[in-house]
Amino acid sequence: PTIGTSLERGAWMAPSPSHLPSMGMGLRISPPASAMRPPILIIVLLMIAMLVTQTTEAFSVLQPARTIRRTQAARTRLCATSDDAPSKKKKGDSLRDATGIRPSLHPTTINCVAEALLLRSRRVLIGKDIEEIAIDTSDPQTEPLQIAITAAGIAMVAIDKRSDASKTDETTDAFTAEESQVVSGRVVGVVMRMRELERTLLERVNDASWVRKYGEEESFGVLKNECKIIEAEGDVSSNNDEGLEKQLAETIKMNPLLRMNRAECLLALFLSTVERPKMEMLGESVPGGSEVEFIDADRLE
Numbered sequence: 582p583t584i585g586t587s588l589e590r591g592a593w594m595a596p597s598p599s600h601l602p603s604m605g606m607g608l609r610i611s612p613p614a615s616a617m618r619p620p621i622l623i624i625v626l627l628m629i630a631m632l633v634t635q636t637t638e639a640f641s642v643l644q645p646a647r648t649i650r651r652t653q654a655a656r657t658r659l660c661a662t663s664d665d666a667p668s669k670k671k672k673g674d675s676l677r678d679a680t681g682i683r684p685s686l687h688p689t690t691i692n693c694v695a696e697a698l699l700l701r702s703r704r705v706l707i708g709k710d711i712e713e714i715a716i717d718t719s720d721p722q723t724e725p726l727q728i729a730i731t732a733a734g735i736a737m738v739a740i741d742k743r744s745d746a747s748k749t750d751e752t753t754d755a756f757t758a759e760e761s762q763v764v765s766g767r768v769v770g771v772v773m774r775m776r777e778l779e780r781t782l783l784e785r786v787n788d789a790s791w792v793r794k795y796g797e798e799e800s801f802g803v804l805k806n807e808c809k810i811i812e813a814e815g816d817v818s819s820n821n822d823e824g825l826e827k828q829l830a831e832t833i834k835m836n837p838l839l840r841m842n843r844a845e846c847l848l849a850l851f852l853s854t855v856e857r858p859k860m861e862m863l864g865e866s867v868p869g870g871s872e873v874e875f876i877d878a879d880r881l882e
Contacts, residue, residue, distance in 0.1 A: 683754075683757075683760070683868065683869065684754050684756075685869060685874075685875075686756070686760055686763055686764050686767075686868065686869045687848070687869075687874070687875045688875075689739050689740070689743060689756075689764055690736075690764050690767045690768060690771075690848055691841065691844045691845055691848055691875070692739060692844075693732075693735045693736050693739050693764070693768040694768060694771050694772070694844035694847055694848055695837075695840050695841050695843075695844035696735050696739075697716055697731075697732060697735055697768070697771075697772045697775070698833050698840055698843060698844060699833060699834065699840060700714050700716045700731075700735075701714075701716050701717050701775075701830070701833075702829070702830035702831070702833040702834045703830075703834065704716060704717060705717075705826060705827060705830035706827065706830050706831065706834065714731065715727035715728045715730070715731045716728060716731050716732070716772065717775075718772075718773060718774075718775055718776055719776050725773065728772060728773060729769050729772075729773060731772075732768050732769040732771075732772035732773070733765050733768070733769055735768060735772075736764055736765040736768040736769070737765065739764070740756055740761045740764060740765070743755060743756060744756070757868070759868055760868045760869070763867045763868055763869070767848065767851065767852075767856070770851055770855060770856070771847055771848055771851045774851065774855070775847070778847045778850050778851060779843075779847065780811070781850055781854070782801065782802075782803065782843075782846050782847065782850060783803055783807050783808055783810075783811040784811055786798065786801050786803055786808060787808045787811050787812055793805075793808065799836075799838070799839050799842065800842055800880065801842060801843070801846050801880060802839050802840065802841070802842035802843025802844070802845070802846055802847075803843065804825075804828065804829060804832060806825055806828065807825065807829065810822060810825065845875060845876055846876070846880070848875075849873045849875070849876050849881070852871050852872075852873050853873055856871045857871035857872075
């Protein structure tokens, strides 16, 4: 039992033992309403403060969570779009597809001719009996058909590599069937006329006095000694010039710039003396045309 008085002060006081007998055991006296107001008011204010604090903390916690959920949702949508994109993207060079401008066939053709020059040089250096590669038209034991098959194989390897690259590289476009035929035909044509085109190249370089004056033979892919042989009405592929032939093979093998320059000039001579006159005579054309647009003006002249 709880007993409290002192109403005049409006406060709670523990009863003394002397009060208990007179007031009786088990008697409970409720405090007046005015005495309850201060504690209730304080409790209410504390509860409001706690509620505001908890609400603010909850809001501050939930807000980043909402932002994170929204970011994750947006990222999920973006990833889904990105995952679908490769299946919808058209393979190859989309810019060329939009403009209708096809890639040039000359770089691939030049690389193939350079590869044929490299194979011939290896055959000369290693020996005909060790490495049987049908690539040299000056070899009487080699059938022209075998040389044509080798040249066509070089072209097809390059075409297949470009086709494979177009599947992963957005700047590379695969050749069409007609373009592939043109590349293969040019490579075979140059390789089958390799010795004749080389002699024509040496004659024209030798006729240009400025080449010898400034020592620009390498820019045409030829050696100075080759020009001297031509000037003396010799033939660099004859048996009398085996030393020069080996020197040329070694230079072609070790000097990729000279090899590439030689390939460019041989292709330019093929286009200007063989393909373009034939196309004009027939009134036909090939993809990309037969113009020599990959050599600077000085060398072209």
